[in-house]
Amino acid sequence: MKCMKRFFRAMLTAAALAAGFGVAATLPARALVEIDVNKGNIEPLPIAITDFLASDQMGAEITSVIAADLKRSGLFAPIDKGAFIEKISNPDAAPRFEDWKVINAQALVTGRVTQEGDGRLRAEFRLWDTFAGEQLIGEQFFANKANSRRVAHIIADAIYERLTGEKGYFDTRVVYIDESGPKNQRKKRLAIMDQDGANVRYLSDGKAITLTPRFSPTRQEITYMSYESGQPRVYLLQIETGQRELVGNFPGMTFAPRFSPDGQKVIMSLMREDGNSNVYAMDLRSRSTTRLTESNSIDTSPSYSPDGGRVVFTSDRGGQPQIYVMGADGSGQTRISFGGGSYSTPVWSPRGDLIAFTKQSGGEFQIGVMKTDGSGERILSSGFQQEGPTWAPNGRYIMFFKEAAGSGGPRLYSIDLTGRNEQAIPTQNFASDPAWSPLLE
Amino acid sequence: MRRIAAITRNPLVVALFLTLAIAGCANKKTPNNAADLGLAGGAATPGSAQDFTVNVGDRIFFDTDSSVIRSDAQGILSRQAQWLNKYRQYAIVIEGHADERGTREYNIALGARRAAATRDFLAARGVAANRMKTISYGKERPVAVCDDISCWSQNRRAVTTLSGAGS
Numbered sequence A: 001m002k003c004m005k006r007f008f009r010a011m012l013t014a015a016a017l018a019a020g021f022g023v024a025a026t027l028p029a030r031a032l033v034e035i036d037v038n039k040g041n042i043e044p045l046p047i048a049i050t051d052f053l054a055s056d057q058m059g060a061e062i063t064s065v066i067a068a069d070l071k072r073s074g075l076f077a078p079i080d081k082g083a084f085i086e087k088i089s090n091p092d093a094a095p096r097f098e099d100w101k102v103i104n105a106q107a108l109v110t111g112r113v114t115q116e117g118d119g120r121l122r123a124e125f126r127l128w129d130t131f132a133g134e135q136l137i138g139e140q141f142f143a144n145k146a147n148s149r150r151v152a153h154i155i156a157d158a159i160y161e162r163l164t165g166e167k168g169y170f171d172t173r174v175v176y177i178d179e180s181g182p183k184n185q186r187k188k189r190l191a192i193m194d195q196d197g198a199n200v201r202y203l204s205d206g207k208a209i210t211l212t213p214r215f216s217p218t219r220q221e222i223t224y225m226s227y228e229s230g231q232p233r234v235y236l237l238q239i240e241t242g243q244r245e246l247v248g249n250f251p252g253m254t255f256a257p258r259f260s261p262d263g264q265k266v267i268m269s270l271m272r273e274d275g276n277s278n279v280y281a282m283d284l285r286s287r288s289t290t291r292l293t294e295s296n297s298i299d300t301s302p303s304y305s306p307d308g309g310r311v312v313f314t315s316d317r318g319g320q321p322q323i324y325v326m327g328a329d330g331s332g333q334t335r336i337s338f339g340g341g342s343y344s345t346p347v348w349s350p351r352g353d354l355i356a357f358t359k360q361s362g363g364e365f366q367i368g369v370m371k372t373d374g375s376g377e378r379i380l381s382s383g384f385q386q387e388g389p390t391w392a393p394n395g396r397y398i399m400f401f402k403e404a405a406g407s408g409g410p411r412l413y414s415i416d417l418t419g420r421n422e423q424a425i426p427t428q429n430f431a432s433d434p435a436w437s438p439l440l441e
Numbered sequence B: 001m002r003r004i005a006a007i008t009r010n011p012l013v014v015a016l017f018l019t020l021a022i023a024g025c026a027n028k029k030t031p032n033n034a035a036d037l038g039l040a041g042g043a044a045t046p047g048s049a050q051d052f053t054v055n056v057g058d059r060i061f062f063d064t065d066s067s068v069i070r071s072d073a074q075g076i077l078s079r080q081a082q083w084l085n086k087y088r089q090y091a092i093v094i095e096g097h098a099d100e101r102g103t104r105e106y107n108i109a110l111g112a113r114r115a116a117a118t119r120d121f122l123a124a125r126g127v128a129a130n131r132m133k134t135i136s137y138g139k140e141r142p143v144a145v146c147d148d149i150s151c152w153s154q155n156r157r158a159v160t161t162l163s164g165a166g167s
Helices: A014-026 A058-072 A097-101 A145-164 B002-009 B011-023 B049-057 B071-086 B104-124 B149-155
Strands: A008-011 A045-049 A076-078 A107-115 A121-129 A134-143 A173-180 A187-194 A210-215 A221-226 A233-238 A244-246 A254-259 A265-271 A277-283 A289-291 A299-304 A310-315 A322-327 A342-348 A354-361 A364-371 A378-383 A385-391 A397-403 A411-416 A422-425 A430-436 B059-061 B092-097 B132-138 B157-162
Touching: A045 A058, A058 A076, A058 A107, A058 A145, A107 A145, A121 A145, A134 A145, A145 A187, A173 A210, A187 A210, A210 A254, A210 B104, A221 A254, A233 A265, A254 A299, A254 B104, A265 A299, A265 B104, A277 A299, A277 B104, A299 B104, A310 A342, A322 A342, A342 A385, A342 B104, A354 A385, A364 A385, A364 A397, A378 A385, A378 A397, A378 A411, A385 A430, A397 A430, A411 A430, B049 B071, B049 B157, B059 B071, B071 B104, B092 B104, B104 B132, B104 B157
Parallel strands: A045 A076, A045 A107, A210 A430, A233 A254, A299 A342, B092 B132
Antiparallel strands: A008 A134, A107 A121, A121 A134, A173 A187, A173 A430, A210 A221, A221 A233, A233 A244, A254 A265, A265 A277, A277 A289, A299 A310, A310 A322, A342 A354, A354 A364, A364 A378, A385 A397, A397 A411, A411 A422, B059 B157, B092 B157
């Protein structure tokens, strides 16, 4: 919460550019450069990202974070700095577009980092369309020095958004389970990091097994399951204050929690006396609980649609785990997964159009997506053991955890919806159960 | 002499030793060796936790994605019930576990169902329900660690523990 307030975002107006740039900057941009993310096979866009002018390493550091973000998206191909012809000495002035066109840089990023009198960082950047010869974005940000990576992610998001027409996802964090120690006594603790693996912070001490953290869509808060009381139970944790709270006081174990889109409810599984599990929703303000399923089977892994009107979940009521959809009041429970194999961990896309899942078929584990009626199933990634998809807030990327046979433990990976761009997310130890945050504010 | 008798009277322990000998997977670790079972220390005192583990058998195994008590497990649970009815000083925690070949949340639910099925079987054999608690560890606490079926079949288990002594 605190860091949200540290940013001040301002447009670099055309007036600031007038000297170097004249009339073009005042016209509405008619960019030549754009990326159609709906195309099946996307050729990454060549982009030149110049080191931001600075009196210290900060300029090059920010630039490298921006370049890494854009490259990892699979939509951009940052050009090697060795190929640059023009050396940017005045980021307020228009660049020599010919020098950038000749190295096929279709987009160009320039910028400057300075320190304000009060110690704050001031980062300015401009995005240029080299073939149209015009500025697409000019903005500046003020932030504490400790937040320099966030500034870089925000700039990367601005570039991504301007060139794809879709929201970015770089200024986000991932909460996950850090796994250390031998497999039969593994320590599993809650950790949080930036989406690119930087700035890891541990949120639990690892004395009790902690699993399945999920972000609140509206607050700096997570819900997760822990064995700290002996029985598995669902908790809430305020990320900034560390304050914890048990969700409900139920006789049996509670698990598989997830927030509603408005952040006001937690939906989860509650074990019954007969050993089966049903889905419940708990209102966090009134503390009232509603039972949504009542089958003599395992009903778990519930996930709301982004409008809050429906819930997708796993049930083995038909004999093996499959995916079902119901109304948020439990009405109209309908199976939607019909491919061969078993399906679990369904997660509704933040765009509402798709459901990501884990499928087990032919001795393999697969991560895939299907439409919300179960049609159009596509497998994005297959392997020995992989599960637990989570969506980037723009609904274009999925993170999950994967363990190769004999590797000893799981690691985090991201993949885009084409399934062609799979990327390892670096973590110090083994890692599982990633949950992607909304865009930070 | 007693040690040999103890081992051979427990088909479960024999099966585990055979699995270990045959499969020979790398990194395999299981607590079901002689030292962990207390065999090295000599005969178990009748009515002790060691007696229960060694001479009765503290665990049963399940088929993949099933919580049905198998016929080989019924014999073990019947012996457990006899023993528990004789030594009534113990409180009982039944741990349900799953193998790695399922997703995390589902396997927590599956472990819970296995523990409940085990509890219900013991209750039907006269063990008082108020002595028994269940807990599921899902796939989070494997005893056998390798990447094939020889390990997975040992991890799909329910373990009856006494006075909170875990497995």
